[in-house]
Structures are given as structure tokens and as C-alpha cells.
Amino acid sequence: xxxxxxxxxxxxxxxxxxxxxxxxxxxxxxxxxxxxxxxxxxxxxxxxxxxxxxxxxxxxxxxxxxxxxxxxxxxxxxxxxxxxxxxxxxxxxxxxxxxxxxxxxxxxxxxxxxxxxxxxxxxxxxxxxxxxxxxxxxxxxxxxxxxxxxxxxxxxxxxxxxxxxxxxxxxxxxxxxxxxxxxxxxxxxxxxxxxxxxxxxxxxxxxxxxxxxxxxxxxxxxxxxxxxxxxxxxxxxxxxxxxxxxxxxxxxxxxxx
Amino acid sequence: xxxxxxxxxxxxxxxxxxxxxxxxxxxxxxxxxxxxxxxxxxxxxxxxxxxxxxxxxxxxxxxxxxxxxxxxxxxxxxxxxxxxxxxxxxxxxxxxxxxxxxxxxxxxxxxxxxxxxxxxxxxxxxxxxxxxxxxxxxxxxxxxxxxxxxxxxxxxxxxxxxxxxxxxxxxxxxxxxxxxxxxxxxxxxxxxxxxxxxxxxxxxxxxxxxxxxxxxxxxxxxxxxxxxxxxxxxxxxxxxxxxxxxxxxxxxxxxxxxxxxxxxxxxxxxxxxxxxxx
Numbered sequence: 001x002x003x004x005x006x007x008x009x010x011x012x013x014x015x016x017x018x019x020x021x022x023x024x025x026x027x028x029x030x031x032x033x034x035x036x037x038x039x040x041x042x043x044x045x046x047x048x049x050x051x052x053x054x055x056x057x058x059x060x061x062x063x064x065x066x067x068x069x070x071x072x073x074x075x076x077x078x079x080x081x082x083x084x085x086x087x088x089x090x091x092x093x094x095x096x097x098x099x100x101x102x103x104x105x106x107x108x109x110x111x112x113x114x115x116x117x118x119x120x121x122x123x124x125x126x127x128x129x130x131x132x133x134x135x136x137x138x139x140x141x142x143x144x145x146x147x148x149x150x151x152x153x154x155x156x157x158x159x160x161x162x163x164x165x166x167x168x169x170x171x172x173x174x175x176x177x178x179x180x181x182x183x184x185x186x187x188x189x190x191x192x193x194x195x196x197x198x199x200x201x202x203x204x205x206x207x208x209x210x211x212x213x214x215x216x217x218x219x220x221x222x223x224x225x226x227x228x229x230x231x232x233x234x235x236x237x238x239x240x241x242x243x244x245x246x247x248x249x250x251x252x253x254x255x256x257x
Numbered sequence: 258x259x260x261x262x263x264x265x266x267x268x269x270x271x272x273x274x275x276x277x278x279x280x281x282x283x284x285x286x287x288x289x290x291x292x293x294x295x296x297x298x299x300x301x302x303x304x305x306x307x308x309x310x311x312x313x314x315x316x317x318x319x320x321x322x323x324x325x326x327x328x329x330x331x332x333x334x335x336x337x338x339x340x341x342x343x344x345x346x347x348x349x350x351x352x353x354x355x356x357x358x359x360x361x362x363x364x365x366x367x368x369x370x371x372x373x374x375x376x377x378x379x380x381x382x383x384x385x386x387x388x389x390x391x392x393x394x395x396x397x398x399x400x401x402x403x404x405x406x407x408x409x410x411x412x413x414x415x416x417x418x419x420x421x422x423x424x425x426x427x428x429x430x431x432x433x434x435x436x437x438x439x440x441x442x443x444x445x446x447x448x449x450x451x452x453x454x455x456x457x458x459x460x461x462x463x464x465x466x467x468x469x470x471x472x473x474x475x476x477x478x479x480x481x482x483x484x485x486x487x488x489x490x491x492x493x494x495x496x497x498x499x500x501x502x503x504x505x506x507x508x509x510x511x512x513x514x515x516x517x518x519x520x521x522x523x524x525x526x527x528x529x530x531x532x533x534x535x
Binding site: 156 | 315317336337338339341342343345347349351352353362363365366367394395396
């Protein structure tokens with residue numbers, strides 16, 4: 001109830017904007033391929049839900065690619081962060097490499113990944129998503145593992161706790177909120193990665209392919225519909241992380257409000 | 258060294274290398290023996306090394322020369338044997354653990370068996386009167402309550418020695434006085450030896466069996482004041498003539514003079530007026 005009240009202004013603004021959009025487009029004689037009205041986007045969505053462009057199966061494909069990339073990128077990010085936090089030499093080697101990888105424009109990498117891992121295979125899209133997800137996860141987990149208050153370490157020292165105990169009782173729980181922040185950044189990037197990968201080729205039943213093909217046929221209401229669905233998938237994944245956060249770290253300032 | 262000596266500090270110096278400014282002597286020629294069951298406060302101006310001296314006793318730092326023993330062992334071995342508990346100025350509680358789990362932490366580390374562990378945690382929470390808050394998280398507690406959790410945690414594995422580094426420095430005066438009585442009650446109930454660092458004269462006098470007065474640059478103990486106030490010490494203690502005399506004696510010692518321990522009436526009046534203020 002409280003969350004409804006807090007989100008009410010945003011909801012009101014959203015629907016008002018939709019109405020204004022609809023009214024402006026239908027009364028200004030604006031051509032549909034420049035900006036379709038919300039109503040025609042909605043009907044394109046319904047018409048192409050399971051037949052035609054097959055937006056619903058496409059959304060499932062794109063979601064699975066993003067989720068797979070999320071999983072790979074997250075695991076890699078955690079492993080590298082753990083390694084760096086444990087051995088500083090590893091950090092000296094891995095950090096510059098990680099920064100360099102994160103600086104590669106995804107647009108440039110996508111065709112290469114499609115070439116390497118098979119343009120028709122979902123693996124190539126997962127790899128592209130994973131590259132994007134890796135960096136925010138790695139950096140956040142690393143910060144969580146290393147930015148521990150000196151007093152906490154001193155307290156553990158007074159208990160004659162070994163480094164394994166410090167890791168398990170202090171560093172790991174300290175890293176959890178950072179990790180969840182990394183996940184929140186990562187989910188949206190994973191979806192972007194998957195869609196961009198599809199953009200450069202792949203099976204047609206995927207959101208990125210629908211965008212390419214509908215746009216080339218000037219069916220922009222379908223393009224918009226695919227974008228809306230992609231956003232909804234992204235928001236859904238984000239909200240899932242938020243829900244996990246509420247359960248996992250109820251004591252954290254971010255969650256307790 | 259006598260068998261009842263819990264902390265034995267012999268001819269200790271501690272120097273730090275300050276980058277660009279050479280070597281700084283934090284402590285010089287420190288000798289201090291703390292007996293079983295004593296409550297000793299270290300008081301002095303900032304930079305006199307009182308916290309450093311406490312940290313030496315807990316092997317959180319090592320002496321440059323001289324030796325520190327706890328329970329007849331070198332401080333390092335005493336730390337490995339978990340002979341002491343420590344309470345810092347900040348409570349240093351883990352946000353992700355509730356009150357009970359925070360108190361349980363040292364018992365988890367030493368691998369106390371589950372049933373014994375739960376019993377001990379319950380006992381400690383009873384001791385600091387936080388039983389009904391055992392499921393609360395640190396952010397749901399006041400500063401004074403958080404510090405009581407830290408005390409319960411420090412006492413959890415029954416150490417012989419409790420080190421307290423300005424534990425109530427961040428609390429308001431009212432809470433601080435309540436916490437002082439609380440600490441004395443815990444001390445009386447457990448019979449533990451306490452080393453207490455403070456910058457508050459009334460606090461040091463109210464709590465201690467002995468007050469070690471320190472001076473700065475280099476840090477050294479200039480005077481040991483025996484606090485012969487009756488126990489148990491209560492709210493009335495703070496209004497007692499002898500209390501004011503001792504507060505004045507410590508203050509004089511801090512100033513570096515050999516002030517009068519017997520007060521004339523004018524001085525007593527002045528002491529009453531400022532008595533509650535650190």
C-alpha cells in the first residue's frame with residue numbers, strides 16, 4: 001500500500017504522457033512511421049504476439065540470452081574479484097585487462113562474437129551480454145570485499161581470527177550489497193547486449209531481429225512494440241533483483257528506507 | 258611479576274615513523290602493573306598515547322622496546338589465546354547480524370558448541386539488559402544500546418581482561434553516566450579486570466580503582482591516583498566530597514602540578530559547579 005502511494009505520481013505521469021501522446025499524434029496528422037500512436041503500437045503488439053513477427057516467443061529468446069549472459073558474466077566477475085582481492089599480483093595483471101575489455105564498444109564486439117560463437121546460436125548473444133555484465137559485477141564485488149572498515153578487521157584480529165574467518169564473517173557479507181548493486185547495473189546491460197548481438201544477425205524470432213526487420217519494412221509500430229517489450233523484460237529483471245535485495249539485505253540503508 | 262598480575266607493562270616505549278617528519282615517540286618509559294580484578298583508567302590529553310598503551314596490551318600494535326604481558330604471557334600469545342575482549346569507541350557491530358548474532362560472533366570463531374553458545378549469548382544479553390532486543394539489528398538501536406551489545410560481545414568468551422578504548426566518548430552526558438553505572442555493575446558481577454581509556458576526569462574517578470594520569474610528547478605516566486571511594490558507587494557518589502577531591506587531584510595531576518587533595522571550601526564549591534562536566 002505504501003509503495004503504491006509512493007509510486008502513484010510516477011504512474012499518473014506515465015499515463016498522462018500516454019494520453020497526450022495519443023491525442024497529439026492522432027490530431028496533428030503526423031505520419032505513422034515517424035511516431036505511431038500508442039493505440040497503433042498496442043494493436044501491432046497484439047497482432048504480432050504469437051503470429052507474424054512473433055513478439056512473445058522472440059521476447060522469451062531474448063530473455064534467455066540476456067539471462068545466460070547475466071549468469072556467465074556474473075560468475076566470471078565474482079571469480080575475478082575473489083582472485084584479485086586475494087592476490088594483489090592478480091589484480092595488477094587482471095585489472096588493466098578488465099578495464100580494457102570494458103572499454104571495447106559493444107557494437108564493435110558483437111559481429112566478432114557472432115562470428116566466433118555462431119551467428120545462429122544463442123551462445124554468441126550470451127557472450128556479448130556477459131562481456132557487458134562482467135565489469136560492473138567484478139568492480140562492485142571487489143569493492144565490497146576490500147572496502148571493509150579498519151575497525152572491523154581490528155575486532156577480528158582481537159579474536160585471533162584467521163584470514164579465512166575474516167573472509168567468511170566480514171568480507172563476504174560486506175560484499176553482498178555491492179554485489180546486488182552490480183546485478184542491478186548488470187541486468188539492463190545484459191538485455192542491451194543480447195539485443196545488440198541479435199541486431200548483427202541471428203534467428204528471426206528475437207527482439208533485436210524484429211527491430212531490424214520491421215524497421216526495414218517501415219512497420220515502425222512493430223518496431224516500437226518490440227522496444228516496449230524489451231523494456232518490460234528489462235524492468236522485470238531489474239525488479240527481480242530488487243526483490244532479492246529486500247530478502248537478502250533487509251538491514252541495508254538502501255532497503256530499509 | 259606476581260601471580261595476580263593480569264597486565265604487566267615493563268619499560269615500554271613506542272615510536273612511530275611519520276613520513277616526512279622523522280620519528281615520533283608516542284610512549285616512553287612506561288611501567289604499569291594491573292592486578293586481578295582492578296579497574297584502571299588511563300587518562301590524559303590527546304596525543305599522550307593512552308589509546309596506544311591500551312592497544313599494546315591487546316597486541317593490536319607492538320612495543321618498540323620493553324615487554325607487555327597479559328596473564329603472564331606475551332601480549333601476542335594472550336591474543337592468540339583469546340585472553341581479552343575489547344570495546345572500541347565505535348560499537349563496530351556488523352549491520353547484517355542482529356543483536357544476538359553479533360554477540361555470538363566470537364563464540365562462533367572459537368567453535369563453542371551450539372547449546373553452550375546459545376546459553377552464553379542469552380546470559381550476556383541478560384547481563385547488559387538487552388534480552389528483549391535480541392532480534393533487533395544495530396540500526397534499530399540507540400548509540401548506548403549499541404555499545405552495550407559491544408560490551409556483551411567482548412565478554413562473551415569470558416576473557417580475563419576487558420580493554421575499553423573511550424567506549425562512551427561518542428555518547429551524550431546522560432547516557433554516559435548511565436553506561437558508567439552499567440559498566441560497574443557488569444564489572445562487579447563478573448570480577449573481570451578492566452583497562453579503560455577516557456578523556457573524562459569524572460568518568461575516570463567514578464569508575465576506577467586506580468587512575469593512571471598521562472602527559473603528552475612523549476607519552477608517559479606521570480601519576481597513579483588511587484581512588485578510595487566506597488563501592489558500590491551510585492548516583493550519590495558523584496555528590497560526595499571525597500569524589501570532588503579526587504576529581505581535583507586528577508585534574509591537578511593532568512595539569513602537571515602536585516595539587517591539594519584536601520580542598521578548601523571555595524575550591525569545593527567550584528568543583529561542585531563543574532563536577533558533572535568532563
